[in-house]
Amino acid sequence: MAERVYITGMGMITAIGDDVAGNLQSLRSKQSGLGFTSHLDTIYKEKLPVAEVKYTTLQLSEIAGVAGIDGYTRTTLLGLIAMREALAQAGITDVQQEPTAFINASTVGGMCDTENVYFDIVNPDKTGDFLKFIDTLDCADCTQRIADTIGITEHIATISTACSSSANALMYGARLIKAGLTRRVICGGTEALTRFTLNGFNSLKNIDKHPCRPFDNQRNGLNLGEGAAYMVLESESLVKENNSVVLAELSGYANTNEAFHPTSPSPDGDGAYAAMKDALAMSGRTIADVQYVNVHGTATLTNDVSEGKALQRLFGETVPKFSSTKPFTGHTLAAAGAIEAIYSVLAIRHQLVFPNLNFTERMEELYVAPETQLLEGYPIQHVISNSFGFGGNNASLVISNYEG
Amino acid sequence: MKGKCYIQGMAAISPQQTFEGDLSAQPIVISSSNMLSCVEPDYRAFIPGNSLRRMSRILKMGLTAALKALQDSGIETPGAIVTGTGKGSLQDTERFIKEIRDYNEQALNPTPFIQSTYNAVNGLIALQQKCTQYNNTFVHRGFSFENALLDSMLLLHEGKTDVLAGAFEEITTEHFYIKSRIGQWKSENISNDTLYQHFSPGTISGEGAAFFLLSSTSTNKTYAELAGLKMLYKPSLEKLDTALQTFLKQQGVQPEEIDLVLTGRNADINYERYYHVLDTRLGNIPQLPFKHLCGEYDTAGAFALWLGAQLLKTQQLPVQWFPMLQSPPAKLRNLLIYNNFFGEQHVFMLLKAI
Amino acid sequence: MEELKKKLKVQIIEALNLQDTRPEDILDNAPLFGEGLGLDSIDSLELMVLLERSYQIKVEDPREGRKILQSVQSMAEFIQSKQPA
Numbered sequence: 001m002a003e004r005v006y007i008t009g010m011g012m013i014t015a016i017g018d019d020v021a022g023n024l025q026s027l028r029s030k031q032s033g034l035g036f037t038s039h040l041d042t043i044y045k046e047k048l049p050v051a052e053v054k055y056t057t058l059q060l061s062e063i064a065g066v067a068g069i070d071g072y073t074r075t076t077l078l079g080l081i082a083m084r085e086a087l088a089q090a091g092i093t094d095v096q097q098e099p100t101a102f103i104n105a106s107t108v109g110g111m112c113d114t115e116n117v118y119f120d121i122v123n124p125d126k127t128g129d130f131l132k133f134i135d136t137l138d139c140a141d142c143t144q145r146i147a148d149t150i151g152i153t154e155h156i157a158t159i160s161t162a163c164s165s166s167a168n169a170l171m172y173g174a175r176l177i178k179a180g181l182t183r184r185v186i187c188g189g190t191e192a193l194t195r196f197t198l199n200g201f202n203s204l205k206n207i208d209k210h211p212c213r214p215f216d217n218q219r220n221g222l223n224l225g226e227g228a229a230y231m232v233l234e235s236e237s238l239v240k241e242n243n244s245v246v247l248a249e250l251s252g253y254a255n256t257n258e259a260f261h262p263t264s265p266s267p268d269g270d271g272a273y274a275a276m277k278d279a280l281a282m283s284g285r286t287i288a289d290v291q292y293v294n295v296h297g298t299a300t301l302t303n304d305v306s307e308g309k310a311l312q313r314l315f316g317e318t319v320p321k322f323s324s325t326k327p328f329t330g331h332t333l334a335a336a337g338a339i340e341a342i343y344s345v346l347a348i349r350h351q352l353v354f355p356n357l358n359f360t361e362r363m364e365e366l367y368v369a370p371e372t373q374l375l376e377g378y379p380i381q382h383v384i385s386n387s388f389g390f391g392g393n394n395a396s397l398v399i400s401n402y403e404g
Numbered sequence: 405m406k407g408k409c410y411i412q413g414m415a416a417i418s419p420q421q422t423f424e425g426d427l428s429a430q431p432i433v434i435s436s437s438n439m440l441s442c443v444e445p446d447y448r449a450f451i452p453g454n455s456l457r458r459m460s461r462i463l464k465m466g467l468t469a470a471l472k473a474l475q476d477s478g479i480e481t482p483g484a485i486v487t488g489t490g491k492g493s494l495q496d497t498e499r500f501i502k503e504i505r506d507y508n509e510q511a512l513n514p515t516p517f518i519q520s521t522y523n524a525v526n527g528l529i530a531l532q533q534k535c536t537q538y539n540n541t542f543v544h545r546g547f548s549f550e551n552a553l554l555d556s557m558l559l560l561h562e563g564k565t566d567v568l569a570g571a572f573e574e575i576t577t578e579h580f581y582i583k584s585r586i587g588q589w590k591s592e593n594i595s596n597d598t599l600y601q602h603f604s605p606g607t608i609s610g611e612g613a614a615f616f617l618l619s620s621t622s623t624n625k626t627y628a629e630l631a632g633l634k635m636l637y638k639p640s641l642e643k644l645d646t647a648l649q650t651f652l653k654q655q656g657v658q659p660e661e662i663d664l665v666l667t668g669r670n671a672d673i674n675y676e677r678y679y680h681v682l683d684t685r686l687g688n689i690p691q692l693p694f695k696h697l698c699g700e701y702d703t704a705g706a707f708a709l710w711l712g713a714q715l716l717k718t719q720q721l722p723v724q725w726f727p728m729l730q731s732p733p734a735k736l737r738n739l740l741i742y743n744n745f746f747g748e749q750h751v752f753m754l755l756k757a758i
Numbered sequence: 759m760e761e762l763k764k765k766l767k768v769q770i771i772e773a774l775n776l777q778d779t780r781p782e783d784i785l786d787n788a789p790l791f792g793e794g795l796g797l798d799s800i801d802s803l804e805l806m807v808l809l810e811r812s813y814q815i816k817v818e819d820p821r822e823g824r825k826i827l828q829s830v831q832s833m834a835e836f837i838q839s840k841q842p843a
Binding site (some may be wrong): 155156255390 | 639
């Protein structure tokens, strides 16, 4: 019998809060993190809204406790801050006490810093400080620096499946536990805003010039965001042994592929439907047990049709409350899955449904609409959290109340 | 973790003639620069023209190696697709960075951005073979492919069948230059067949794509069994030595039962000490290096696995590829692979003949 | 107009790397997407880049883009309508 997988720690930093408590407060007070960038060097500075973490990279290095040490990119620093909180919440002071694996997620590694010095790096006539960023471009850099800083020496990995990356990191970690390869694993992702991704999504013409409007008939694209989030996952036996405080259970998950188009989901949401259905089946629950879905809801034309259709197919006439929290955090790509998994835990623990901001008009393709109000005292036992990405990568997680 | 993992089909595109036919007939491909490039097949035999026109080099290489491995196994649609790549499509990343600058962030072509995404190759394989199941991409230097393998083994353990696992990596002149600035390559130009005569700081760079169809049951087509896999992150020499012993013990294999060790030795004096652990612990076991054939890159372990499985299946060494070989082992049953990537990610794999 | 269409066909072939297509294979009114040349939504984005880079015409809304990019004819008409008389 495979072990159950429990969430015993969480840490995060996003545009709406420096930690989990800060995020919860902003969600409750409908405080969006969207605005114009002050750190990114781009011609879209005052044109395209983003959800930026308000600190400079230097300030982040101070918060992360590594000020003055070379080679920490913004991606790494965001991750390190979230990691420290997750460890603290799980009561882990020394990661060496129990062999601890680390599964990270990243979409463009240290691009945030390398893109500013890239043309110096490739220019033989230039030399200087920038050389310390040479080895930070790839995705493993942030993972290893975080691991090295906090002393993780066991199994490490980095996953990159675009917007579903950290949901897949959580899934991989849970599977390592279930297979008995580790009893504790820290999973999540980190993402810093870059000119590269901003221009990438803009070249696909799916960035909205206004704050994004998920599931709205007038929606016109996403806004990018940055942040990091990690969860400490522990096996049932380790939890019992240590008497760990359990925040929630990661009870189900599934990964499917659209096999439809490099950047677009299938119009009927085949992959999203299969991911949610399989994840729910694994958790041993039925559709009647789900009270809230934290949707991927990027507000792109195609995602919301596809995901909405999938919700209708799975739940029929009884679609539970659902909302996209992307108008708060922006789309944080590799970090999104873990950030929203934490929001799902918060929804259960505080009995909250978070509002889907900026919604006014139901989509003509759908008969369902997202929840626009903050619902307090809403009885939530099980949440589905969706993360869908380029390359047709779909991931759904089921997070359940811990019944002890 | 219970369950077996058998290689049922495979394919490799590499700096050697590995894509077609009988290895024993292929001469070693020699390069006089320190940047080995793949011998590329005719992609049109695998990818429809309308898809091919947009694809950059590594996408073609990755997709074609994947399709050939499927073809080799006789499986059209795999039960899962899991890959590893350290750097993804460098060509597209470089192109998009330049276009952002050259066009001042305006009127940008989205194709290089899309293709720079690390999971682009996975998406293409899924798309072309209509595989709607599990799909994952690992991007962690010398653990990229190995995590893809571990994930595949987990999938087989969980009851999935026919898992397609693979790796792909390219080197560009620009990236070669970038990494030369932190001393990854030898300062003197050498010919790859003489690599091990040039012990000095740095090595030679390489690239390649290799894919494997993995299954929990063996058939008469099976190349080899992947019996064990162990990753070690920045181990000390002592830890590496202990881990090697534990690994063999866990596999129920005595050191003397190993017939051959494929080593990632790359004549880089900075990391040679790790290979000495192997020399000491497995002193009497024949060793063969493989980096003179494929060069150094994040997912060179996939080339080693391909080579090892090939040797076990054919029970034949392409002697012309191994000028350093003194006496080939009479019989190959247990083959150990040890590799490390610039001293950080260390991997053991144990392959068994069927 | 005829000159413009001829030029557009050459540019389309080059931009989308349509190796086996000659300019004369593309009929003025034949649909570029779906049945016709078999182009997809990424091609449509690339064609919008072509309009922007070669003709300085910016198409903001992808839905509008789809109409403009129906055929070489519609593209040429659109370009002409945007150029100073």
